[in-house]
Amino acid sequence: QLFKSFCSTDGVERAGITEPFNDEGIVYATNMNIMIWAHESDLDFKANPATSENPSAKHLIGEHNVCKYLDVEKQEFDELRTEPYVEECEECDGYGYIFSNEQETVCKHCNGEGYIEMPDKPKVFPSYHYTKLGNVFFDTHLFYRLFEVQEVTGLNKLVLVKDGKPNEAHTFRIGQLNILIMPCMFDEEVSYNDGIFDITNRLK
Secondary structure, X not given: XXXXXXXXXXXXOXXXXXXXXXEOOEEEEEOOOEEEXXXXXXXXXXXXXXXXXXXXXXHHHOOOOOOEEEOOOHHHHHOOOOEOOEEEOOOOOOOOEEEEOOEEXXXXXXXXXXXXXXXXXXOEOOOOOEEEEOOEEEEHHHHOHHHHHHHHXXXXXXXXXXXXXXXXXXXXXXXXXXXXXXXXXXXXXXXXXXXXXXXXXXXX
């Protein structure tokens, strides 16, 4: 389900966020980089009540302070997916080398790369690609989740409802669903060589 896909898959370090949870009538799902939430009355499933293991998410919501339609299409982002999809090589466990008889040899299965390209899978975004909105940068992989929500729900209108400082979470709304995304935080100025899609002028 949609909310489950926003949860962490790390059941050890982040055991409290591997499932959606209900805190005072609001259902949350997060991996600590992106979070989706909605009132339980607007959802067609029941989430377990929050426990002490779940993070306190209420303080992140804040008051909506803006209402701007984002006029950008999923197809525009799809055109930025230029890198082949890869999977870790099972022969060498992603190391690129095979250890045998106390000797280290290059893995022939992946030619020492540690991964295998999967040409039958859709291409992906480059590792370092950012979506710029004003003076805020988002990891494009995370920002693309907004369009996946649109696709699943069949709702097209994407609205920015909460913004703030460059290091503060921004919230977008699709129908009755709210999606909070944490921006990237850089130690130095981001290089345009990394790949940046500037959608600042797409806010209406």
